[in-house]
Amino acid sequence: MACNYWDSTQRRHWQFTKDELAAMRQKLEDEEASLVQMFPLPQLRHLNIHFNQQINRLGKRLGVRQQPMATAQVYLKRFYTRVEIRRTNPYLMMATAIYLASKTEECPQHIRLVTGEARSLWPHEISAIDAGKIGECEFFLISEMNSQLIIHQPYRSLTQFQAEFNLSQEEVALSWSVINDHYMTDLPLLYPPHIIAITAILLALVLRPTNGPGGPTGTGANSANLAAAAAQLAQVQAQARAAITGGSGPGTPGGLQGMQFSSAAGEKSPDARFNKVTRFAGWLAASSIDIEAMVDCTQELISFYECHEQFNDKHTRESILRFVKARGL
Amino acid sequence: MNENEKRKYIKGRKLGEGTYANVYLGQLRTDPAVLVAIKKMKVQREQDGIAYDAVRELKFLQELHHPNIVELLSVFNSKDQNLNLVLEYLPLGDLESLIRDTDRVRYGAADIKAWMGMLTRAVWFCHDNFVLHRDIKPNNLLIAADGEVKLADFGLARSFADPGVNMTHMVITRWYRPPELLFGCRSYSGAVDVWSVGLVFAELIIRTPFLPGNSEVDQINRICQAIGTPTEDNWPGVSSLRSYAVPAEVYPVPDKKAWMDRFGGVGAEGVDLLCKTLVLDPNKRITAREMLEHRWWRTDPKPTRKEDLPRSKDDGAKKMGADLGRRPGAVEDENRGSKVARRLDFGAK
Structure with missing residues (x-):
């Protein structure tokens, strides 16, 4: 963590009220109404539990510490306040978030290593992953986050x-x-x-x-x-x-x-x-x-x-996979 | 962010091209009188995603706002998936061009004091925010239209590491690199930047690089001869640093008089401050904050007002283009590659 929280972009641009957050998400869903209807998803918290577990698994394989994994999760959260989840492949985004977080948290991982580990961890979830794709998504991620990368933990x-x-x-x-x-x-x-x-x-x-x-x-x-x-x-x-x-x-x-x-x-x-x-x-x-x-x-x-308690990993994964597969993401 | 941000600016002529980025002049669409510099990062996606330098630069410039630090106004990406950083336009070149142009540019102790003041405040602000710049040198100190000095190029910057976490020692352009990094120290502090500030100070006075080593070994030799050989006496623990090696002949730390003879132009107080920034042992080196409290600032002559500072006779815009396009950590006028201090070191952080 660097810099001063009180002057940070986190405080100025990435801290919301619950209403603001709900409104942003509603707007995203409204824009993609047919997608939302076609591919129902479990509640957001359940998705987040799944993301948390998956990020931790990938992070452990890469030997990444807790801090970058936490940063990656916040990146993912910020990203999905700007982009409707059904338009993306969340597994690809998770790999990208870890890759970027490892750079911003000063423990860079090689892009090919991240790609390789993601491929073997998620053989069904990510059909065609290569370094170029992660590179592309990294770009997407940075730009949706307005290139504001420092997270105060x-x-x-x-x-x-x-x-x-x-x-x-x-x-x-x-x-x-x-x-x-x-x-x-x-x-x-x-x-x-x-x-x-x-x-x-x-x-x-x-x-x-x-x-x-x-x-x-x-x-x-x-x-x-x-x-x-x-x-x-x-x-x-x-x-x-x-x-x-x-x-x-x-x-x-x-x-x-x-x-x-x-x-x-x-x-x-x-x-x-x-x-x-x-x-x-x-x-x-x-x-x-x-x-x-x-x-x-x-x-x-x-x-x-x-x-x-109600979290069901299998069900969550399947509902994500449904739109990933159907849309060839 | 993208389209809206991009549409705000009109990209103009190219100011410079470097290994690292191309720099263009830009204008605000709504008010063409407002000029900006657009730094377009070269893609390296095939290698390893967005360059580490670019990530570092982005993350720190987004957070650090200070009159003596270059201001990041916006970021957008162009169609070919290049990151474009919109920076404030700094048309008056850099400190290096002022130092070098001995024929046409004359300046005195009051001017040096003004420039040093701005540089020291920038470095203090970085350190106060737990950021190490790690590449302070005259051509990273750009000059705004009103004469204000701006610290630029955060491509090697990082936040202070937690205790016990190692950092790479392959940072800071060689001429400005402190002995602890040359000896391979992996756990260091703001003192590394202070050393660089000291060498910029010396260079401002003598108008030529003080310690222009042509290799790491030569750099250590020059430090020993000019500032004294680091030994257990003046720097406890130094001999256990990883790559500690000094010339056989032990040079003493020069006395005040030797410093006065060479750097007396800034007065006894100025020389005192200079000596304190160039103390061999990083633990005894002055901090940026202590520098700001030094007596030199309060002794005559008063620093020149920034509007009245001497200006470069060259095309400052071109200079900015060149400075921003350069790869961080590189010494100029040497063959490229060999002198790139920064190498991506995956083990080192």
Whole structure:
């Protein structure tokens, strides 16, 4: 990550409200009404889960680190706010996004290597892939993104907060995996990276680390725990919000007592956690962090974990393949 | 973005042609008085997609906005799938042409101070935004119509690496390359740019490149002779750098007087600043921010107002064309290829 987020093209051009995002997508669908009708797709979040998994698979084969894979996912998201998905071959676009992200994140991969790995990973999905095609798509991708290529990721914010909140390895790992998961939602197009990072930390502190890192990632098997945590969290946030809007100014987080109690309840070692959460709550109250945005992020994540359960990889892949094959993309 | 952006500009005559890009003069369609430079990247798609240099240039110029950094106004692609970068038009050539034209261009300490001030602010701004430029040299310092100096060519730039992540040492045009890179150091900081700034400073004073090495070995020799041999005494840890090798004869670090004799034109404070930018040990070298706080800026003479700075007698537009078309990292007037510092190094990042 380079440059200043506050002056960045990300903040100025690629952060939307939910309404704006919905309007852009609606417009794309309206323009291609017949295509949309002919090729129904699962909900966007399910598509994103599929993209996330596929990008991770290709990235692992190439030995690409987490950061470029995250960047590739944001590229894909930005691209599909400008171009109707049914007009493209998403597998080709994923390969291209990884290829470009590896360049912008300073770990360039050779175009032929990317082409080769993509071909063997997706033999049915991409019929004729060669370096020239990736080159062409790279061009398309850059131009739809207005050649604005620097993505500010929450990972860096998390590393900075680690010392501030004295987070344990487990808590960092859990926050990290929440951040990994948020790439399957619209959050990267909605909120600044520090809000995401803080929300991830909040979730990690409130969730019991016994859920383990990787709990929320992947299978969604822990969604029962998550739902429980979610309920707890909703309560916490209601209190936090009341405390802050209720005029208990910085330095006197008295109204946040409730937050500490409810989240520390049922802990094995309440004292250590209690302190940590207190510290976090105090910091939040004294900061000018947008609590509303955090609440919204949390909701998004929770509803994402719920919808993760209905995800059917086979079905998603097939519905994508249907239009890819039919249109010879 | 495309059609609309493209239609905004009228492409005019070719200003220059390089190995890397062709540069054209352009006008704003709605207001033909507004001139721009259009840098059309040469395609290398068959090799490896869009050139790495072009990606770097795009990503940083999109984010960095500062009076002393060339402004990217727009990007569009033409039919033949070429990237076109629309840059602000800088008609007054570059610092190199001013330095070299000793017959017709005269300038003094106040002018040097003004140019150095603008250069230092540009470099500070890059570093403050966690960007290393990695190719600072006089012909990447272009001059706008009002005399403002603009740092251009971000084809070798990158963001500061996370600690422990290696970077390539094959950057910065050789004459301006600091000893740590010549010794193969893979983990470095803004100090590499500061060294280049110091050499531009020296060149402004003596009006000829200070350390024009004709190979990497020769470059190290010249540094040893002029600035002193890097040893464990003046630079702890230097001998363990990957390709540390110095001439058998150990040259001492010259004293103040030697510097004053050669660079005294900018006064004692100016020489002090110069010495601090050319400290061998990168950890002891001054930072761009500290440079801005140096006493030299506050001692007489005051920097010349940018409008009153001496101007090049040559065709500045042509110069801009040549500068923007050149491949990053290349020394001029040497045979090409051998001196291209930047090579795509896939392992190195």
